[in-house]
Amino acid sequence: MHPIALYTDGAAKGNPGPGGYGVVLVSGPYRKELSGGVSLTTNNRMELLAVIVGLEALKIPGSQVTVYSDSTYVVNAIEKGWLLKWQAKGFKKAKNIDLWLRFLHVWPKYRVNFVWIKGHSGHPENERCDRLATEAAGLPNLPPDSGYTPEQEVFFGN
Numbered sequence: 001m002h003p004i005a006l007y008t009d010g011a012a013k014g015n016p017g018p019g020g021y022g023v024v025l026v027s028g029p030y031r032k033e034l035s036g037g038v039s040l041t042t043n044n045r046m047e048l049l050a051v052i053v054g055l056e057a058l059k060i061p062g063s064q065v066t067v068y069s070d071s072t073y074v075v076n077a078i079e080k081g082w083l084l085k086w087q088a089k090g091f092k093k094a095k096n097i098d099l100w101l102r103f104l105h106v107w108p109k110y111r112v113n114f115v116w117i118k119g120h121s122g123h124p125e126n127e128r129c130d131r132l133a134t135e136a137a138g139l140p141n142l143p144p145d146s147g148y149t150p151e152q153e154v155f156f157g158n
Helices: 043-056 072-079 082-088 097-109 124-137
Strands: 004-012 017-027 030-041 064-069 111-116
Touching: 004 043, 004 124, 017 043, 017 124, 030 043, 030 124, 043 064, 043 072, 043 097, 043 124, 072 082, 072 111, 082 097
Parallel strands: 004 064, 064 111
Antiparallel strands: 004 017, 017 030
């Protein structure tokens, strides 16, 4: 079983505005790209949704997965323990609760670690995810983001 590299990016035109996510999965000789968008959302929601969609696409529980993301929001929430603190407090002051709960459902199925990478720095897979996310955000007739609410527009940490 090959380890899996999961590259992700999210975009929102206007933040809030139309948004999209892009995912590139690489494992040994295999590669898969995923993308999608919604009509009104935030960049942070799309960054997190990209990770969720990537993990949900995996087939073998217990796989070793390295998530590469340029989102400090997502990476820090995991690596600095914010998510577990939010969960312990019943998500009282957390944003994007619907997506974090969805993440918590899929995350334990795999051995996942997160690596922050600088966005727009020429990393081929991150650049590809950025294009996928931006293209998805620009599609016509995007469905609504059922979990978005205006009070989720700003995030200041834990």
